[in-house]
Amino acid sequence: MAAINTVLGPLAPEKLGVTLMHEHIIWGAAGWYADSTVAPFDREAAIKSSLKVMKELKTYGLQTFVDATANDTGRDADLLKEVSEKSGVNIVCSTGLYTEAEGASPYFRLRTQASDATSEICEMFVKEITKGIGATKVRAGVIKVATGQGRISPYEEMVLRAAARAQKETGVPIITHTEAGTMGPEQADLLISEGASPGRIMIGHMCGSADLKYHISVLEKGVYIAFDRIGLEVIHPDTVRKACLTGLISIGYAGRIMLSHDSMVKMLGRSVEEAIALVLPNWVPTHIFKNIIPALREAGVSDEKIRLMMVENPRRLFAG
């Protein structure tokens, strides 16, 4: 692919710069809209909060924000476009579907009874990448897929196969959600077997596992891995993540790892931001810049390796 689809149009991979590969501006657990009488979406407030976050991120040199929100968890291409226009940060919007258990899986599961739903999902991904999302004209720049804990369900397998086929047609990277540090090697095998290119796959949420054998088994597939829930310390304390990261970097894997938080500026539905801020004070998209990069430097990681993880690897993932 010559250019990256951002919400404001094509961007040359060299212009990506410092990139967070998996964050969310807004995110809603599937079904949030069922509660929207009590908790309606306040678009203006969401944009205001997002602009505040983007302004702070820019002070750390951030240039590109990949919004990994899948179609069934509140993706809003128009909102991302407005935030990008007003903030000056490149935003990449996803096309994709979340896990069977936590996404809106009934529709495409039902479609399997009427037709070849894998082809229908692939058609939808390709159209959102090449023509645009709905009436917005915003083209998706990554394909987001997800699997549940300890198992890839038939529904999730269908979505992963559709994603691999859509990548073959469009060249767009696939980024994944793994649950609780499971199914990374299986995701990589499935995507590659369906024709996806290992160099255009980022297996996500790998920092849900502290097992170095597991990390290496995924890296050996030739894909990128992401430590992209940094600051989400209910899963693992960041000390464990830093230990795994410095270990993998020390044996030569800095060229294959990306860092992000999976943070959410605004969760759809009833407000939870204040409660989250109390319990997870580091689960914010500036945490890597404020705390993790300095800690990696302290542990002897060079600026060149930090640049690989924050700039070069995202660029290569998009450029292929």
Ligand SMILES: [Zn+2]
């Ligand atoms: Zn996410």
